[in-house]
Amino acid sequence: MAANSVTATPRIDLYSDTVTRPTPGMRKAIAEAEVGNEQAREDPTVNRLCEMVAELLGKEAAIFLPSGTMCNEIAYRVWVDHGEEIVLEENSHALHYETGGPAALSGAMCRTIRGKRGMFTGTELEAVIRVPHGWHGQRQRLVSIENTANLGGGAIWPLEQIEDVAAVARKHGLKLHLDGARLLNAVVASGIPASAYAASADSAWIDLSKGLGCPVGGVLAGSRDFIEQAWRFKHQFGGAMRQAGIIAAAGVYALENHVERMAEDHANARLLAEGLAGIKGIGINPNEIDTNMVYFTVGGTGLTEQEFARRLLADHGVRIGPQGKDLMRAVTHLDVSRADIEEAIRACAAVVKG
Template sequence: MRRAMATAEVGDDVFGEDPTTNRLQERVAELLGKDAALFVPSGTMGNQLALAVQATAGDEVIVDQESHILHYETGAPSLIARVQLRSAPLQEQPARACQVLTDLVRPEAYYYPRTRGVCIENTHNRFSGAIMPLEPVQQIGRWCAERGLFLHCDGARLWNASVATGIPPAVYAAPCTTVMVCLSKGLGAPVGSIVAGPEDLIAEARRWRKMLGGGMRQSGVLSAAGLYALDQHLERLAEDHRRAKEFAQSIVEEFELMLDPPPTNIVLFRSRRGVDTEHLLEQLASSGVLVSPGPPGWLRAVFHLDISDDDLAAAIAMLHRIHRDLCGKHSLAMNT
């Protein structure tokens, strides 16, 4: 990947003249079945551009109550697109999503915000890498189209959904007006995401990207990493899924799993013995096992191309050792 970056053919992408970036954008647009695509520095920027070009100030956008856009993008929709978010459990029971949405659409009255669109997340970060099934995605797409609403997919890990199910990314993306996919995360590029959609929206997104400081000159150096990742790292996502399942299976007696088995590469887990999550997180980190906080009370383990089978075995052994040690201290504290 670094060799591809070092030898990348470059131009000036601010003027649309970087050949490597243009190839990457065309490649991802084709993979997603969209007219056009735009390279952006981050998934957050991609999501925010999608909102900015499809909504106006004062509009309301419906999102899942555990979505990345709601929890992890620093309130950006209120500042950049100047929209408010309305959250609901869209993805916990995907088959009911359209009914939930119907109940949330604002009536036509001057004192309500205007419902302008819906955002889904596939796969779902805070729901242990859950895949939103294709049929509900298609149903939501039809529901939005019938009401003149946009549907945006935060597909940071859409590649994982595709590899896990065998369904092409373009099929998942077809019901959506716009879709964002990450080239980092599981694909392993150092930086970058793509937002894709109709030509006119992507042209406007380019303007917004410039406004937010995301226009880059010789971005082909970064785009080359994305092209390499698509060529070399896409199908190997299945290895991450396998390791996530093996990790979950190895800890299930001591830890509750949010989803068993984990559908892709994210495992959310917590102690069945009441061991404090933050204390366990700290002890693991000091022993070289890096997991992150999930939703309140949960730990989050993510598997990627830098984790080998040996790493997996070492992490499982260390987790068991530390957890059992903390369980002993927890029991002692309870009895004193």
């Protein structure tokens, strides 16, 4: 996402769901965590978290990692060799916001699909499958999907569409990777279990530091063999940790206490979208709010996205992220209440009114 140049401290922070702070209950769990040597696989809290996520996603094993980006990049490194190709949607997070990680860390090429709201179909995947040309042809290895789709406005992949894409991938001998940074938002909004979404994927992960409200971390899951390979690259990429149970405890707490409450974030996002839709000059379709993300344009207000963001924060203490080309992104989370959303709507209206 575009960097926010506004530096004032916000009262209501809708910049991202990564700005959440640990709740009192989570802080207590962190303080009381039982710990050990994580890299030697001796930390009981880390091991418990990995078991929980493996079960949640219906996989044999899992590995705790410092970030969601590392989850993606380790999966790519396992599945793809140098010079080989990953197929993904043209607005994928891994393509735009992981500092060229696929190329830098795996030597991978990326072939993109122009989908709809960050998603694509099996037919669209079929259209970019390369015809083999002996030693001269580009070798494709992996299809990567993102659920929910960030730049698709937090869109939820229909389960049957994932299965369709997976069937085409298998037909051509390709692996399927699921970037599940906000997968649990999809689960709460749709009622479909995480294991169902991940069933067709050879690797999948969830982020702990977004809607779940943890300070750090992600958990990558797959077959036991896949996870054994992931351990090697975890160390190689600098992800080795020691008494990591301190931060893993936050993940355990969040999975036990913070999943169902995401429905509040989704309701707040819809409320925000409906309020913004009533402000002249702001462009938004409230019907496209699936989860906790609200994208809207401000070109019709006569302000640039940077100026809109600056005034909103400086004059009203509300932070919403400018995305470029008149586009703004607001993300609801556990530190934002319904009253905060109502105030944010009033603040946006005041900025437009000038």
